Amino acid sequence: MSSDQQTTAAPSTQSVAVTRARAATTPSASASASASASGSGSGSGSAKASASATASASDSPTATARRSLDDAVSELLDGDGDAVHGAVAALDLDSGTTAASGATAHRFATASIVKVDILAALLLQAQDRGEQPTAAQLATARAMITQSDNDAAGDLYAAIGGADGLDAANRRLGLTATTAGADGYWGLTETTAADQLRLLRAVFTADGSPLDAASRGRIQQLMGAVEDDQAWGVSAAADSGTTSYLKNGWLPRTSTGLWVVNSIGEVTHDGHRVLVAVLGDGLASESAGIARARSLAEAAASAVTS
Numbered sequence: 001m002s003s004d005q006q007t008t009a010a011p012s013t014q015s016v017a018v019t020r021a022r023a024a025t026t027p028s029a030s031a032s033a034s035a036s037a038s039g040s041g042s043g044s045g046s047a048k049a050s051a052s053a054t055a056s057a058s059d060s061p062t063a064t065a066r067r068s069l070d071d072a073v074s075e076l077l078d079g080d081g082d083a084v085h086g087a088v089a090a091l092d093l094d095s096g097t098t099a100a101s102g103a104t105a106h107r108f109a110t111a112s113i114v115k116v117d118i119l120a121a122l123l124l125q126a127q128d129r130g131e132q133p134t135a136a137q138l139a140t141a142r143a144m145i146t147q148s149d150n151d152a153a154g155d156l157y158a159a160i161g162g163a164d165g166l167d168a169a170n171r172r173l174g175l176t177a178t179t180a181g182a183d184g185y186w187g188l189t190e191t192t193a194a195d196q197l198r199l200l201r202a203v204f205t206a207d208g209s210p211l212d213a214a215s216r217g218r219i220q221q222l223m224g225a226v227e228d229d230q231a232w233g234v235s236a237a238a239d240s241g242t243t244s245y246l247k248n249g250w251l252p253r254t255s256t257g258l259w260v261v262n263s264i265g266e267v268t269h270d271g272h273r274v275l276v277a278v279l280g281d282g283l284a285s286e287s288a289g290i291a292r293a294r295s296l297a298e299a300a301a302s303a304v305t306s
Contacts (some may be wrong), residue, residue: 009080013064045207047149069303071103076295083258086292089193090300093205093266093273097304100193102296107177108189108279111249112168112182113262115153116219117199121160121169138218145222145247148230149189157186172210174198187251196264196277204266204275220245223265233263234276235303236294242268248293250286256295258282261289269301278302 077086087102110117119141126133133141135157144152160166162181166189172179175195181188202209205218211219223245235244246265254262265275278296283289 004130012201024026038147048091055280069099069101069299070305072299076292076299077102078231079210081282083256084280086278086280086296087193088276088278088296088300089197090277090297090304091197091201091275092304093275095272095305098197099300099303100197101300105195106279106281107179107192108262108281109187109251109253109260110181110189111187111251111260111262112150112153113196113247113249113264114186114191115148115249116203116223116264117166117170117173117175117189118147118153118156118160118186119219119222120145120173120199120203120211121166122156122217123218124169124172124210124212125160125165127210127212127215133218141218142222145219146225146227148226148248153182153186157184171196173202174208187249192278192281193277195276196262196279198275200264200266200275202272204240221229221265223247232290233296234265234267234278235292237269237274237276237297239269239271252286253281256282258284259286259289261293263293263297267301269298272305274301274304 018111026137053079077084077134085106085108087100087104087106087108089098089100091098122137122141123133128288137156140152140155143149144156157166160169162184163182164182170180175191175198177196178189178191180186201207202211203216204215206213209216224243226246230248231244231246233248234246238244244265244267246263249260249262251260252258258281260281262279266273266275268274277299278293278300280289280292
């Protein structure tokens with residue numbers, strides 16, 4: 001990993017948000033219909049409709065997922081101390097359910113997960129020129145993603161124009177809280193779990209993505225070919241026998257001796273395609289960070305597919 005420096009982070013907040021895209025309006029719509037049918041001026045009818053809506057909302061899959069993820073993350077992060085931050089975000093691509101929990105406002109150093117972002121920027125620039133990436137660039141990209149080669153990342157970071165090139169690509173990718181690492185320190189790019197989920201959506205879906213099908217396919221193929229000793233993290237949430245598409249990042253901070261450990265990717269969980277982003281910093285060791293990334297990924301994937 002590149003040389004380190006002190007990372008400035010936004011204040012941490014603990015929050016959870018879960019939505020089910022295809023059913024989010026159903027309880028309120030049902031309540032409105034019930035109230036209208038009961039007749040205006042009928043206090044008992046309005047009360048019954050309100051009670052019905054409240055019960056429906058509290059028993060909905062969305063509410064169940066929210067409670068499940070909140071409880072799991074609270075337990076996993078309990079007792080970590082003020083120096084430790086963790087956040088997770090997930091999206092079930094089949095149902096539209098999405099969840100986020102933990103230090104969702106905290107900006108984490110990306111470490112090597114930014115290599116997916118660098119590759120996306122490279123491919124976007126090639127698209128803009130109406131060109132294909134060169135054979136040399138593709139070979140360098142393979143080393144950067146599958147082996148997490150830092151020299152390869154440095155070469156491609158320079159090729160896209162460094163921080164300016166990455167920031168420009170991220171505006172197109174919809175990343176609103178990510179700032180590229182300055183002075184060539186690509187591993188110190190700062191991001192949030194929500195932004196990493198946005199990046200994954202741009203890589204794994206055509207919905208609003210500026211990446212064309214060929215570019216998305218190239219990134220997916222490399223994320224599915226990560227070397228075995230680096231295939232930890234979100235892959236813990238994958239069904240047996242399925243392929244995990246992922247990129248991990250790990251970085252000891254020279255200023256504190258504490259670790260950044262991140263994992264992003266797509267897995268198949270309970271037969272559903274799920275995007276998961278797990279970020280953590282202030283960790284006592286790499287192994288502790290890996291163990292927590294696995295647990296958070298499993299909790300998030302289970303919550304959005306329940």
